[in-house]
Amino acid sequence: MRAAVYARVSTEEQAKHGYSLDEQIDACSSRATALGADEILVFRDEAISGAIMERPELNRLRELIAQGEINLLVIRDPDRFSRKLVDQLILTEEFEQAGVQLEFIDFTWQDTPEGRLFYSMKGAVSEYEREKIRERMTRGKIQKAKTGGIPINFTLYGYDYSPDTGIVSINKREAEVVKYIFERFISFTSAAAITNELNEKGIPTKKNTGFWYRQTVRQILLNPAYMGEWPYRRNTDNPIIIPVPAIVSRDVWNKAQAILAEARRLWGSYGKEQYLLSGIVTCSDCGTPMGGVKAKYWGRTVRGYTCRKSKSTNRIPGCTPSKIINADSLENIVWENIIELYSDPERLFTEIRGQLPTDKSTKKEIAKLEKQLQDAERGRSQLIEVISSGLVELDDDTKQKLGKLKQRKESLERRLKELTSELRKTEFTRSDFNLIRQVSKNFIQEVDCLPFEIKQQLVRTTISQVIISGRVQGTYHKPNDLPGVEITLNINELLLDSLRVVANDGRRH
Numbered sequence: 298m299r300a301a302v303y304a305r306v307s308t309e310e311q312a313k314h315g316y317s318l319d320e321q322i323d324a325c326s327s328r329a330t331a332l333g334a335d336e337i338l339v340f341r342d343e344a345i346s347g348a349i350m351e352r353p354e355l356n357r358l359r360e361l362i363a364q365g366e367i368n369l370l371v372i373r374d375p376d377r378f379s380r381k382l383v384d385q386l387i388l389t390e391e392f393e394q395a396g397v398q399l400e401f402i403d404f405t406w407q408d409t410p411e412g413r414l415f416y417s418m419k420g421a422v423s424e425y426e427r428e429k430i431r432e433r434m435t436r437g438k439i440q441k442a443k444t445g446g447i448p449i450n451f452t453l454y455g456y457d458y459s460p461d462t463g464i465v466s467i468n469k470r471e472a473e474v475v476k477y478i479f480e481r482f483i484s485f486t487s488a489a490a491i492t493n494e495l496n497e498k499g500i501p502t503k504k505n506t507g508f509w510y511r512q513t514v515r516q517i518l519l520n521p522a523y524m525g526e527w528p529y530r531r532n533t534d535n536p537i538i539i540p541v542p543a544i545v546s547r548d549v550w551n552k553a554q555a556i557l558a559e560a561r562r563l564w565g566s567y568g569k570e571q572y573l574l575s576g577i578v579t580c581s582d583c584g585t586p587m588g589g590v591k592a593k594y595w596g597r598t599v600r601g602y603t604c605r606k607s608k609s610t611n612r613i614p615g616c617t618p619s620k621i622i623n624a625d626s627l628e629n630i631v632w633e634n635i636i637e638l639y640s641d642p643e644r645l646f647t648e649i650r651g652q653l654p655t656d657k658s659t660k661k662e663i664a665k666l667e668k669q670l671q672d673a674e675r676g677r678s679q680l681i682e683v684i685s686s687g688l689v690e691l692d693d694d695t696k697q698k699l700g701k702l703k704q705r706k707e708s709l710e711r712r713l714k715e716l717t718s719e720l721r722k723t724e725f726t727r728s729d730f731n732l733i734r735q736v737s738k739n740f741i742q743e744v745d746c747l748p749f750e751i752k753q754q755l756v757r758t759t760i761s762q763v764i765i766s767g768r769v770q771g772t773y774h775k776p777n778d779l780p781g782v783e784i785t786l787n788i789n790e791l792l793l794d795s796l797r798v799v800a801n802d803g804r805r806h
């Protein structure tokens with residue numbers, strides 16, 4: 298088994314704590330040997346800040362792991378990867394995806410609030426579109442693309458690709474279809490009409506699903522690869538243009554783009570936009586949900602939320618005249634509320650307590666149950682007494698009665714047990730509160746670098762609804778000009794449970 302050991306010290310750490318690289322490497326190496334490693338590769342980054350992801354040795358290690366060269370990675374704690382929790386999580390995910398066994402020698406997740414947060418966030422990150430993370434983190438592919446090679450999985454209609462040589466060539470049959478699509482489109486046939494034509498002619502698709510969608514045709518029209526410039530990592534800030542054989546001329550491609558741009562201008566709503574609050578905003582004036590909408594304002598795209606809906610498909614088509622509110626402003630207010638909640642653990646603590654059954658009512662019910670249980674027991678022992686004295690015969694009827702009393706006793710006992718444990722849960726202590734405070738603090742630290750999906754998850758677990766009442770005078774495009782906004786917090790089971798796990802773990806240690 299081949300193991301890797303990674304160690305890092307920053308200048309401050311060296312000065313402050315006298316942490317040494319050799320110490321880390323020794324400890325990690327002996328753990329690797331104990332775990333059965335017969336070859337150990339050592340990676341060390343010295344005097345480099347923990348906040349920087351660009352570290353030469355770490356990157357070399359990542360390349361090797363991506364190539365499947367490493368079976369086991371031993372490291373002192375996740376903090377060695379990076380000081381940022383998000384980076385730690387992303388790297389952990391990346392390594393585990395590559396099938397590497399990770400071993401931390403100085404980190405057991407149950408022992409610290411940081412450890413518990415690390416593992417609860419870890420689950421969320423795994424959910425978070427693995428594809429996206431892989432793409433963002435895989436340096437090797439970008440390197441290959443920069444030198445003009447084609448990274449893995451080039452599957453594009455119109456082309457053949459050999460993974461062994463990395464060579465892209467034109468697929469003649471498919472290229473004819475691509476040409477046809479462009480020619481029809483620049484002679485003003487709509488993408489929808491072209492789609493129908495392709496389906497009527499029975500032209501096979503790339504994956505041979507046998508059916509063309511308008512979106513597929515649109516994607517072909519939008520892809521600059523067909524004029525010879527394939528954009529790798531197109532949806533990122535730094536796409537890399539890789540030359541491929543052209544199927545249509547630059548002139549034809551540009552004409553198609555002009556028509557597409559005109560269509561976008563006319564319809565205004567094309568393109569994927571992310572709305573943090575979709576699904577939780579309601580208009581109190583018409584009582585219907587408000588969804589995301591885009592509009593042009595002085596040539597600028599403005600996002601909004603509206604209760605306006607198509608009359609043909611909705612019983613209540615929303616307010617008239619249509620009511621739109623500024624999305625940025627609303628999202629800011631809601632996000633500020635979440636930050637405020639987690640910045641004030643005292644309030645969070647109170648909110649959670651408020652959701653739990655109060656001690657008083659639970660205690661009252663427990664007393665009532667205990668009384669009922671006593672009655673049931675008394676009834677049963679009285680019956681047994683008369684049977685044994687011979688006054689009553691032990692016939693089927695009596696047997697049934699005894700069975701019923703036994704059942705009742707058991708069900709009362711079960712309920713009593715439930716309530717007692719429920720009561721125990723409500724008995725928060727000072728140390729539980731300290732733990733909640735620690736968890737909140739960690740959330741707040743990471744709040745500015747959370748990806749959209751995780752932000753949305755946080756919004757959905759923390760807030761149950763946002764109600765908008767009234768409308769603004771004039772235009773909604775002005776930021777910070779909002780009508781009545783009422784935010785209802787959603788301290789639900791999910792949030793409760795995760796905090797309880799933290800609290801209960803704390804009690805055990």
Ligand SMILES: [Zn+2]
Nearest residue numbers: 580583604616
């Ligand atoms: Zn409305």
